[in-house]
Amino acid sequence: MKILVCISNVPDTTTKISFTNNNTAFNGAGVQFVINPFDEWYALVRALELKEAQGGSVTIIHVGAADSEPTIRKGLAIGADDAVRIDAEPNDAFAVAEQIAAYAKDKGFDLILAGKETISYNGSMVGAMLAELMNLPFVSMATKLDVANNVATIEHDIDGGTEVAECALPLVIAANKGMAEARIPNMRGIMAARTKPLLQVPAISTDKLTSISLFELSKGRTDCKFIDASTPEKLIELLHTEAKAI
Amino acid sequence: MSVLIYTEVSKGKVKKSSLEAVNYGSRIAAQLNTTATAVIVGDVDLSDLGKAGAKKVLKLKNDKLARLDSQYLSSAIEQAANAEGATVIIFAHDFTGKEVAPRLATKLKAGIVAGAVDNPVISGDSFTVKKNVFSGKAVATYSLHSAKKIISLLPNSFPVELKDGSAEAVDFAVNLDGINSPLKVKEVKKDTSELNLTDAELVVSAGRGMKGPENWGMIEDLAKSLGAATACSRPVADMDWRPHHEHVGQTGIAIRPDLYIAIGISGAIQHLAGVNGSKTIVVINSDKEAPFFKSADYGIIGDAFEIVPKLTEAVKKFKANQ
Numbered sequence: 001m002k003i004l005v006c007i008s009n010v011p012d013t014t015t016k017i018s019f020t021n022n023n024t025a026f027n028g029a030g031v032q033f034v035i036n037p038f039d040e041w042y043a044l045v046r047a048l049e050l051k052e053a054q055g056g057s058v059t060i061i062h063v064g065a066a067d068s069e070p071t072i073r074k075g076l077a078i079g080a081d082d083a084v085r086i087d088a089e090p091n092d093a094f095a096v097a098e099q100i101a102a103y104a105k106d107k108g109f110d111l112i113l114a115g116k117e118t119i120s121y122n123g124s125m126v127g128a129m130l131a132e133l134m135n136l137p138f139v140s141m142a143t144k145l146d147v148a149n150n151v152a153t154i155e156h157d158i159d160g161g162t163e164v165a166e167c168a169l170p171l172v173i174a175a176n177k178g179m180a181e182a183r184i185p186n187m188r189g190i191m192a193a194r195t196k197p198l199l200q201v202p203a204i205s206t207d208k209l210t211s212i213s214l215f216e217l218s219k220g221r222t223d224c225k226f227i228d229a230s231t232p233e234k235l236i237e238l239l240h241t242e243a244k245a246i
Numbered sequence: 247m248s249v250l251i252y253t254e255v256s257k258g259k260v261k262k263s264s265l266e267a268v269n270y271g272s273r274i275a276a277q278l279n280t281t282a283t284a285v286i287v288g289d290v291d292l293s294d295l296g297k298a299g300a301k302k303v304l305k306l307k308n309d310k311l312a313r314l315d316s317q318y319l320s321s322a323i324e325q326a327a328n329a330e331g332a333t334v335i336i337f338a339h340d341f342t343g344k345e346v347a348p349r350l351a352t353k354l355k356a357g358i359v360a361g362a363v364d365n366p367v368i369s370g371d372s373f374t375v376k377k378n379v380f381s382g383k384a385v386a387t388y389s390l391h392s393a394k395k396i397i398s399l400l401p402n403s404f405p406v407e408l409k410d411g412s413a414e415a416v417d418f419a420v421n422l423d424g425i426n427s428p429l430k431v432k433e434v435k436k437d438t439s440e441l442n443l444t445d446a447e448l449v450v451s452a453g454r455g456m457k458g459p460e461n462w463g464m465i466e467d468l469a470k471s472l473g474a475a476t477a478c479s480r481p482v483a484d485m486d487w488r489p490h491h492e493h494v495g496q497t498g499i500a501i502r503p504d505l506y507i508a509i510g511i512s513g514a515i516q517h518l519a520g521v522n523g524s525k526t527i528v529v530i531n532s533d534k535e536a537p538f539f540k541s542a543d544y545g546i547i548g549d550a551f552e553i554v555p556k557l558t559e560a561v562k563k564f565k566a567n568q
Contacts, residue, residue: 011380013381013496013515013516013519014515015380017380017383017384019384037496037497038497093348093358093360094351094352094357094358097352116344119380119381119496119519120379120380121379121380121386122360122361122377122378122379122380122381123360123361124344124348124360124361125347125348125351125358125360126348127348128316128344128345128346128347128348128349128352129348129349129351129352131316131349132320132348132349132352132353133352137315137316137317137427137428137429138316138317138345138349139345139429140341140344140345141341141344143490153432157341157491157499158341158434159254159256159261159340159341159342159442160256160257160436160437160442161434161435161436161437161491162434162435162437162491163431163433163434163435164431164432164433164434164435165429165430165431165432166429166430166432167428167429167430168428171428171429176497177493177497177498178490207355207392208391209351209355209356209357209358209390209391209392210357210358210359210388210389210390210391211388211389211391212386212387212388212389213374213387213388213389214386214387215379215384215385215386215387216384216385216386216387217383217384217385218378218382218383218384218385218522220541221527221540221541221542221543224529224539224540224542224543224544224545225543225544225545226544226545226546226547227544227545227546228546229546229547229548229549229552229553232546232553232556232557232560233556233557233559233560233563235528235544235546235557235560236557236560236561236564237564238544239505239526239528239544240564243505243525243526243543243544245448245504245505245525245526246448246472246505246561246564
């Protein structure tokens, strides 16, 4: 089975974020970048488990500049066989999907996995767009994935419950929590990652349908108003009269 | 030209997030001097769509739409959009919206903003919409450069407004002959809770501070007294104290109710990422250093086992006097 896993390079969850260029660009200076957790913990690790059980290969693909290579090497250290970096700025979901589709369309991948969304731009779009560009079925929010006899069985969250679906390969799946447990790369993996193939692919020309014109930090909450533990009924009163929440 | 809104049925009626989307789409239609048309799969009472601002409802008809498969549904909505000459298409940013809206955007070469939190600003050729980024730590203003535009609206961004109004409902036959999705449903497991967590206006959530699943009775009592849905933190779901679908946070579901009451949850940044859009946050924790208090509007420092039952009594008293 040939599996392709799409990975994004995102600021670590605990990053204190800031912006530059009159608040039109993310300030990456001094920021720790990681593989997007949904791409890594769930999509990549499940892909590796399937490969280990059934044979085949796991390729990771990333759209981004050369400075994202440490993140790609981490994916190789966890166990991917090889990696592809398409040399383009990932600043529009459709453009990213077009880049990946252009590379993947004639490579015969049986399964294409991505995280359900990035923790940076929270778009949840590239997987579905990739499926459309490659004319493949798509399942989002997948929490379980198994493959037998070229048929994938996917459990995923739907409105008000979960659905178990079956689909003949190939297809695109966006992974949610539950599909696998995070793996920490060991020393052997880290050493091996240095010499695994990392192919650089030039970007194709794509459409840029959206752009970000301004960033603003979310307004934090003003001071928390404390209510004495002996008079919790005071909270209900405040929620009604002041917050108007009830 | 028109504004098209994809709407959906859940538990026998039009979903609340769909009505929010129709309100949103009809406001955009008014700005563009056109009208809003809703599309829907399913036969239910559609009068709320008219009250929410739709002038017309297209009932999408094709047997293949029995499962809302993204390949079929995106093609069906594309056909409706073309028939209506829609230039702006609205979805709710929910499970279907996430699967289908990006596919449709790809078909139409439409710029898309997924998870919008405010009305678009339209001025001449400029069309901008705000959405949350970095898991709620910031808001980005997106410019859409394409002729056709798609917005999926984050649920609970606006209250539903229903006014006098009615929509003409017509059947719209969809041609899906060329598409054969290999996706088949094997099983659907419905969660049995009465309130859908993402739709809930009030949420009572609890964490490890509750010490064990046997202590959730008082959480459920408080939720019941308020008419709130119940939720939990990640460790609680991971330890199987509560079902996975109740887990809110970065890796669970993101919610933005009017009121979020967090009991015995310390407030790790990953948890905040899923709830920081809530309008009012109450934190109850015995640890006065719990980081959640920094992100709360109201706090009570103390033992949840004593406070929560007293709160439930106070809510009951309050409700009785209403």
